[in-house]
Amino acid sequence: MEILDIYDKYRIKTGRTYPRNEEIPKGGLRLIIHILIFNDKGELLIQQRADSKKMGGLWDLTCGGACQAGEDSWQGARRELSEELGIDFDFSNLRPILTANFDQGFDDFYLVRKNIDIKDLKLQEEEVKDARWASRDEVFDLYTKGLFVRYKKSYLDLLFDLNDDDRFMEFR
Numbered sequence: 564m565e566i567l568d569i570y571d572k573y574r575i576k577t578g579r580t581y582p583r584n585e586e587i588p589k590g591g592l593r594l595i596i597h598i599l600i601f602n603d604k605g606e607l608l609i610q611q612r613a614d615s616k617k618m619g620g621l622w623d624l625t626c627g628g629a630c631q632a633g634e635d636s637w638q639g640a641r642r643e644l645s646e647e648l649g650i651d652f653d654f655s656n657l658r659p660i661l662t663a664n665f666d667q668g669f670d671d672f673y674l675v676r677k678n679i680d681i682k683d684l685k686l687q688e689e690e691v692k693d694a695r696w697a698s699r700d701e702v703f704d705l706y707t708k709g710l711f712v713r714y715k716k717s718y719l720d721l722l723f724d725l726n727d728d729d730r731f732m733e734f735r
Contacts, residue, residue: 566631569587649683
C-alpha cells in the first residue's frame with residue numbers, strides 16, 4: 564500500500580500521511596510528478612495506460628505518479644520513471660520546468676531531451692500497456708479522437724512549446 568505525505572497550501576509537509584487508496588483528508592494536499600521526454604525530432608515519448616487503471620487504454624504523457632511518503636519531487640520522478648518504463652535517471656540536479664497547482668495538490672513537470680529506443684523500455688505491466696514517440700500533431704489527433712488523457716489543449720500546447728527552450732538537462 565502506498566502512503567503519501569500530506570502538504571499544506573505552502574507546499575510544506577504537515578508531518579501527516581494517508582494511504583493513496585483513500586481520499587486525501589480535508590485541507591490536505593499531495594505532490595504529483597510528471598516527466599516528459601522529447602527526442603531530437605521534437606516528438607514526445609507517450610505511454611498508453613494499462614486497461615486496469617483509471618482512464619485505462621488512454622494515451623498519456625511519458626510518465627507520472629504520486630510522490631510517496633518521505634520522497635522529494637525529484638526522488639518520486641526517479642522512482643516513477645524507473646518503475647513505469649525501466650529508465651534510471653538522476654533528477655537531483657534538475658528542477659521542474661513547471662509546477663501546476665490543482666485542487667488536491669501540486670504537480671511538478673520535468674522535461675528531458677533524449678533519444679530512446681522504444682524496444683529498450685521495460686514497461687511495467689500493471690501501469691503501462693504500450694509506449695511510442697508522437698509529434699504534437701499526433702498527440703492532438705489522439706486527443707481529438709478521445710484516445711488521450713483529457714488535459715486542457717492549451718496545456719498540452721504549452722508542454723510542447725517548453726520543449727523549444729534550451730534549458731533542459733540531457734541524460735548522461
